[in-house]
Amino acid sequence: MPEAATPHAAFEATRLSALDASFIALERRGFPMNVGGVVVFDRNAAPPVTREMLRERLLARSQRLRRLGQRLYELPAGAGRPVWADDPHFDIDDHLSEVDVPPPGGLGQVERYVGEQHSLAFDLDKPLWHCTLLNGVEDGRVAVYMRFQHAFVDGLRGIALGAGIFDDPADTQQPAPSMAPRGERTVRPRLGTLLAEAAAEEGARVMRRAWEVTVDGIDPLATLRREARVLQGMLGFLDSPSPQTPLNGKVSTHRRMTFRELDRAALTATRKRHGVDHPSAVLAVVAGALARLFDARGQRCPVVRTLVPLANSRGSVYGNDAAFVLVDLPTGSLTPAERLRAIAQALATARATQLPASRALLRRWDDDSPISNELVAHVGSGDDSAGALVSFLRWPRPPPPLFGHPYRITYPTLPVGARLGLMVGVVEIGGRLAVGLASDPAILPEGQFFVVSMEQTLRALAAG
Template identity: 30%
Template sequence: MVERLSPLDASFLFMEDVTTHMHVGGLMTFEPGTDVDLQGFVRLIGERLAAVPRYRQKVREVPARLGLPVWVDDPDFDLEYHVRRSALPAPGTDAQLRELVGRLQGRPLDRDRPLWEIYLVEGLEDGGFAIITKTHHAMVDGLSSIDIGAVLLDLTPEPRPSEPDGWAPASEPSSVSLAVGAVLDQLRRPQHALGTARRAVADVQTAAGAVAQTAGAVLAAVSTTKVARTHPLNAAIGRQRRYGTSAGALDDYKAVRKAHGGTVNDVVLTVVAGGLRRWLATRGEDVRPGGGVRAMVPVSVRPPGAQLGNQISALFVDLPVGEADPVARLERITAAMLAHKRSGQAVAAGALVGLVGLTPPTLHSLGARLSNSMSARVFNVIVTNVPGPQFPLYAMGARMRDMYPVVPLAKGQTVSIGITSYDGGVFYGLNADRDAMPDVDVLAASMGESLEELKETL
């Protein structure tokens, strides 16, 4: 079966180059006491792949880029290539585990195979084990990745029964058939894209009005951008990565919200702002009262019924790192986020996801690369916050203790900050360029100190 990538999903492929790897991932650690081995791990994942058919598909380019790439079944699918084992050297510290995550995330995925890898990591100091995942951003967005994690995780220590799996790969299409299909698709696309635009802006009289509304929202976001020409968060990056983590209790975030207002997400952004403030000070940066860091905060605009595909908008939020008072910092972020919600900019930008399908694939590729290369001119850092399940999950009978996200770096961005909540905890994963951010652990520790600063105001 051939399925064409959406324009946004294809963008994540086009953005990729030797220094910009567009895969997302995660680090999960599990309590000790359960015997695990690679063969059992491979068998478990193999039994559950029926739930995620995309994991047995690869990307095929269309000749001459007559159309966007397509998903096709991989006739040579090799599960043992994708499911791997690693062991930490003694003593198996958290620092060694983070080093391994950084090294693995610095390696690109093989474009000739399904775009994912998963690692079983043994040798942790306390006798537990870890799982590290890598999945190309073209396959998932932040919200859908929680669903895909269900392939591995169970609600109880007793593994759930596997689904029947009669999968057999469909015949791989020829280059000629891909080209012909792309041409036919393009002939149909203008009418289809217009219909998409009309549905996306059902409250607007005409598609022309929708374009104007969308363009106005995007211009409004960019016109208020004040990004410093040089900033420690923005520099040329290389291929290799470092990884840092921080964790806190969700109840602490809720207590701060209850005392000072806003949402839990506002408190999270305030913690990030405070952490960045402390980290900048350790670098000797002059953090002035009016200083700010521009964060891009992705927002999923995928309809509730849609299960796959990226449908993402973004907010640009000024984090007031120059504000010394943590409560005032929270108040400013709360006001900014409320203004964004009232403006409807995220909804209007979401309409652009449908309209972008009108762009010819070659120009779409160039546009994606251009937007990637210009990212440092528009924002300083990406911050994602994805809520996770507030109950324990298990893998192979072992309880999962924590789950840290890995968010890819855009060109010119030295660190990305991913946050997720799980079972009463809030977990920060910091994916950083190895050379430009040697002190990523200092930044990670600063996040915890920022939360403590807020707790002291209660």
Template identity: 30%
Template structure:
């Protein structure tokens, strides 16, 4: 038996008519090595049926709500679980190009998941040019974080076209508590919430100057430093993160989405990093800074100061392994300046690398604020509080962040899904009024960096332009090596 954590519940409660809180991936595959040369929905349903239990949060689990909303929902195994009910097939019309695929994925990503069933959906897409196929799979963020998503994906993949043997599922089905037990536990938790909330306040006040949008408010830094002094905590490196400036993608988002994807050669990115003295992540962040600078400058919207990027950071510890799966989402956000205001490419890279180093050192001291703040409000009122925060942000002009930029390292060897070789894997994440109407997520796989960009279509109608700018940005940094 497991229950949503306070962070899980934030993602569940964050959904509105314009905000969808699921994350997804788009795998482009070559079905030539499948039985019969074709990947089918039936084959994928069988694969998931045999391996659903291997995912860190099993794919067969559904939500069970507590009566009257007295407590956070529970997870239980769906007694009628059938993977085929979650899988559909579509065929793109000719010519089956990437632009058609991107439009289809954007439309699929706009649709909410059915909360009466396990919170995932898979669409098998035929008709891509060159005999390719694609698999789009989305999972609700309340059920899974980025690391768990990668582990769930790994459970379905093989190292060759031949399916590996996996142990059978011998665990007893998990059931949620009965109604009376859920209500009793919910009332007890509400009675103890003032104490739990007080402890969360004690933990979170010293970290307030790390909360995006809050840390830049007058007096917050002084209060946080005072709290650290009273509690005897050592002072961490200064944040000096500016307020996020206004941009065209920091306006109220709508319900429509636009998607673009592309690839960058990983060897070139590594070569730039080695030559300029930075990591792959430093290069990725610098490329995003350059692409955004170009995009904003073309529109006459380039701010005089840096943008502020939210960078998701996993709080999972490698030594805990599968034990942490029951603890739900373990993700926080690092808010870092993105030096879009620096004109010289070399100076821009240096600024990005220095800012990321400084913010990562600070994050090691203060990364737990997401968990503590999410636990401040009792469960019966948490949903309303989350929605109020999302609604209030555009009305008050609050901009905690300009956008999300995420870099997920992946395997550097080919993988196979149901016998089909995975050619590329593009992440498709989420946008909100608080995080901005633009999200750039990259995933390194088999020698490439696969880029997935999702936007609010009302704010950034054609994100493929940003993919082009990323290529230009890499060329610009590569040119520095020749000078």
């Protein structure tokens, strides 16, 4: 492999986790695994935001957020999971674009553009992110669409990373760092280096397993007890029949995005009136919208098993640090309050029984590449364990402005799974609540009906 000319450049690499590698594997199977969001800012007296302004900002930020200039390097013959390392050919212009949203520049026009872009797969030989400045948004607002491959970042970290383009008070106190000459910035990792690191990681894994075998020799039942603790919570739930829903089906590469602002005060009132936490309230809002959808279609679907990611909020700013639980959302003939109580209890049970097992399984998955390959193949072949995914994130700090324009709202964007035709992202940032619906229009063409139903359900819950 050719190297950059400088002999002083250092090679630094970070290996993908098994979960992140699964997102790359799904993308190779034809399922674009894009996450991100559309961040909107209000217009004020500050100068209009231009592509060149964003370009200079991203150039400066790429010095602090090194992953922006890194790509994945594969190992031959499956010798190990891919690694992140600096891309010697990184060009900021490959990752920045500017488009004019068709008039009148409302949410409908933004949704159509984002849906088209969200249907595209990344070039896996380049850094896996893209930033688009959206011109012509209604009321003169400023909008930026950030798109990442899911292996790059999860939802909470995507928000944090996207905030990296916002204003930083430090920028007014010191000059932004300049980009080093390309040859001095990085070298392309040698194949021998990658293989040596993979061998070292495999050796460490073998040593861990050897220790387990030693312990098991002293206590032959240790393995059974350890595996039982890992699997009891999750497998006990998965062994129950998975309810088939109209949301399961063969998913195409086409994506439809639907955005809407929800009433944050109504969510707060719902939580306080019924004594539940935010995730339970959000799941009840989604369940109520599903019930209205199935009723309007004339379909009978009493339960939708839903995948719920629960962020750990630890570790690196990059990659994915979340475990998953499955929650059955009742969508039959219940009152909103009854539905909420059932969901709050189901989520509490899932946290107590499934969450520890889910975290343990992810750790074991990360430690054992054969399990990784088997699970990726299983997901890609059409797993119907869930009918939908619902994600809820809260950003604790008010976002800074963008070149002086004050923050307004963020609409989240999620991928659509191999057999999941509906993904619902709800975020509360800077005192505003928004939903981003990602769907395959062949499975869920009624995106607007669904988000309006979420709004109606939320108001009903807040009213009691």
